[in-house]
Amino acid sequence: MVSRVIPVDPFDLVIFGATGDLAQRKILPGLYRRFHAGQMPQGARIIGAARSAMEPEAFREQVRKAIAEFVDRSKIDAKDVETFLECIDYVPVDAMGEGGWAELKDKVQDGRVHAFYFSVAPSLFGPLAERLNEHGIADSEARIVVEKPFGRDLASAKALNATLAAHFEESQIYRIDHYLGKETVQNLMAVRFANILFEPLWNAQYVDHVQITVAETVGVGGRGAYYDKSGAMRDMVQNHLMQLLCLIAMEPPYHFDPDAVRDEKVKVIRALQPVSPADIVRGQYAGVKASETRAAQPGYLEDSENPDSRTESYIALKVHVANWRWQGTPFYLRTGKKLRGRASEIAITFKAPPHSIFDEEDASWPENVLVIRLQPNEGMNLKVMIKEPGPGGMRLVQVPLDMSFAEALGEEGTDIPDAYERLIMDVIRGNQTLFMRGDEVEAAWAWTDPIIAGWEARGDRPRSYDPGSSGPEDALMLMHRDGRRWREIRE
Ligand code: NAP
Numbered sequence: 060m061v062s063r064v065i066p067v068d069p070f071d072l073v074i075f076g077a078t079g080d081l082a083q084r085k086i087l088p089g090l091y092r093r094f095h096a097g098q099m100p101q102g103a104r105i106i107g108a109a110r111s112a113m114e115p116e117a118f119r120e121q122v123r124k125a126i127a128e129f130v131d132r133s134k135i136d137a138k139d140v141e142t143f144l145e146c147i148d149y150v151p152v153d154a155m156g157e158g159g160w161a162e163l164k165d166k167v168q169d170g171r172v173h174a175f176y177f178s179v180a181p182s183l184f185g186p187l188a189e190r191l192n193e194h195g196i197a198d199s200e201a202r203i204v205v206e207k208p209f210g211r212d213l214a215s216a217k218a219l220n221a222t223l224a225a226h227f228e229e230s231q232i233y234r235i236d237h238y239l240g241k242e243t244v245q246n247l248m249a250v251r252f253a254n255i256l257f258e259p260l261w262n263a264q265y266v267d268h269v270q271i272t273v274a275e276t277v278g279v280g281g282r283g284a285y286y287d288k289s290g291a292m293r294d295m296v297q298n299h300l301m302q303l304l305c306l307i308a309m310e311p312p313y314h315f316d317p318d319a320v321r322d323e324k325v326k327v328i329r330a331l332q333p334v335s336p337a338d339i340v341r342g343q344y345a346g347v348k349a350s351e352t353r354a355a356q357p358g359y360l361e362d363s364e365n366p367d368s369r370t371e372s373y374i375a376l377k378v379h380v381a382n383w384r385w386q387g388t389p390f391y392l393r394t395g396k397k398l399r400g401r402a403s404e405i406a407i408t409f410k411a412p413p414h415s416i417f418d419e420e421d422a423s424w425p426e427n428v429l430v431i432r433l434q435p436n437e438g439m440n441l442k443v444m445i446k447e448p449g450p451g452g453m454r455l456v457q458v459p460l461d462m463s464f465a466e467a468l469g470e471e472g473t474d475i476p477d478a479y480e481r482l483i484m485d486v487i488r489g490n491q492t493l494f495m496r497g498d499e500v501e502a503a504w505a506w507t508d509p510i511i512a513g514w515e516a517r518g519d520r521p522r523s524y525d526p527g528s529s530g531p532e533d534a535l536m537l538m539h540r541d542g543r544r545w546r547e548i549r550e
Contacts, residue, residue, distance in 0.1 A: 067487040069102045069171045073163065075154065075187055076178035077107030078121065081206065086178060087122050088129040089480035094143045095134050096476075098484060106166055108152040108159070118149035154183040160194040173201040174486050181208060185222040192226045202486050204233045207298055209495070211289065212511075213504040220497040229497055233486050238299040238403075239493040240478030240485075243437045247306050247405070248315070250439065257429070258311070260409060263388040267426060267543075270406045271303050273394040274548045278344060278526070279372060283362035290370040291341075295394040297507045301328065302495070303405055304390055308380050317491040321499055328502040332379040334510050341514065341521040342373035342531040344397040356526060359396075371521045372396045375534035376510075377541075391538060391545070397526040399548045403433035406546050417453060425457050430546075438463035 072090075074082050093099050107118050126140055148166055152159030167173060175191060177184050184205055191197040205223070210216025223232055238244060251257055260266070273295055279286040286294065305324035312319035346358030359372045373395030380390065409427040428442040440459045447454040485493055522531035529535075529548045538545050 064097050066098055066100045067484055069100050070174060070487045071104050071106060071167050071171055072174045072176060073106045073108055073167065074176045074178055075108045078109040078111050079178055082178045083121065083125040084129055085479045086176065086483065087125050089477050089483065091126045091130055091143050092134055092476065093480050093484060095136060095139050103146055105147050107147065107149040108163060110151060110153050112151045113149055115149040119144045119147050122147055154179060154186045160190055164194055164196045167196055172487050173197065174204060175201065176204040178206055181219065184219060188223055188226040202231050202233055203227055204235060204486055206235055208289065208293065209234055209500050210504060211293060213501060213508050216500050216504045220501065233491060234495040234500060235482060236298050236302050236495055237478040237482065238302050240482040241433050241437065243431055243433050244306060247431055252311050262384045263386050265409055266388050267408045267410045268388060269307055269390045270546055271300050271390065271392045272546065272548065273300060273403045274398040274400055275396045276398060276401045278397045279359065279362045284364050287363035287365050287368050287370045291372060291374040291394050292507060292511055296374060296392060297503050300392045300394060301503050304392065307405060308385055315492065320492050321496045325499050325502050327380060328499065328506060330380050330382045331506045332381050334376055334378060336513060336517065338377035338537065339510065339514065340375045340531055340534040340537055341371035341519065342395065342524045343521040344372050344526045345523045347526060369520055373524060373530045375530065375537055377537060393530065393534060395530050399527055399529055400550045401435065402548055405431040417455060424455055436463050
């Protein structure tokens, strides 16, 4: 199956923070890949902007290096790279000052889609929005793209929403959660709402529980001091895991339309119950002493440069969605750093059949599980029971019906667009379905804030866990006491 590439309308995309890590690692290489795939139309232009004084040619050299480093070799075509670089310009602009704005205004051309990507610290979102308007660079059709983190609590998210709303309509604001740009995440909606098979079973009557796991092998490394102000709850659960939970739990929207989809997601967030302290486990990875087989590794407390830190690098929670569909079906969420493997997945475990017609010894077969893998190897896998092959009577065995998207989509499938590429193309198309709306972000913080305030008031300390493990022991107990088990995190 070959995926179709439909070019978008001609655009001017201004990337503020174009010399930064995100722009160089994700945004610019992603745009090159879209160009190479034929999706970026003739005449589209990318204008880098940051404070660094630099000629456009020097910036193009940076982009050339970023492509060489972050684009798969099979997609690097010398001629394409040169033509792509011709679309690129650069203006030194200071978000906090007046320098560069007149030059930027001259570069942005009329009669095309205008998008402004704020790939800068959130403290600059307000000043950028204000100056874009003041200088008459962004018109009422322009789009702005803002990065996470969108606030650190409800009050700061509200303030940020109010600042952006002073200059732009909600229909112009694209709040990125790159998890929503993943192929599998969108496929989750297709599987649920374009098939009759799953939806009748997609409720508390048939679903025993849901597990959402986002496991990383890396620690907080060089950004420890920054991470220490946030922690796993703010950095991952409030946004990424929450978005996944919403897509699993939401009702069918009346149409695949941005506001219809987001209305349903907001309803899920508002239906989330407060989480009791007994249903929360937080952890910090320990350090490793040097031995014959292992080099020494710093623990979280060293990485964060805060020996007294109470910030979690791991969290597991049991969450309830209090509505008709999900009453009694728990959602277990976990995410952490320095774990055994790198994996992002959702597992929906169905209940056992109500009556067994098979022999007693075979009656305790494992449940059907639908696993939706975001990484590695985006795809889905449904575990079903079949008869074990051979003449040995009716013995049952569980097998996976596996659909790896890379395989299913043939050779082209190995080139599943990166989440950023897809999302930027959606910005140009003016499609907000995969972006968070202001009220959605606020609802997510309104649920998160009291949970964080609770452990701060209690003075809870995160439990230590071994790097390379699946997290603190207590997190295993969170499920064991309910007679359930976490899925294994594989190396
Ligand atoms: P970064 O590497 O520190 O880059 C920041 C960029 O902002 C640089 O290009 C910097 O260039 C520019 N900048 C700083 N002050 C400026 C000013 N006053 N006016 C204009 N430009 C200014 O940061 P990053 O990692 O790319 O992150 C950018 C944003 O994306 C942040 O909000 C971050 O939270 C978010 N994010 C990043 C990642 C990631 O993987 N890196 C992932 C998710 C979200 P000059 O110094 O030349 O001005």
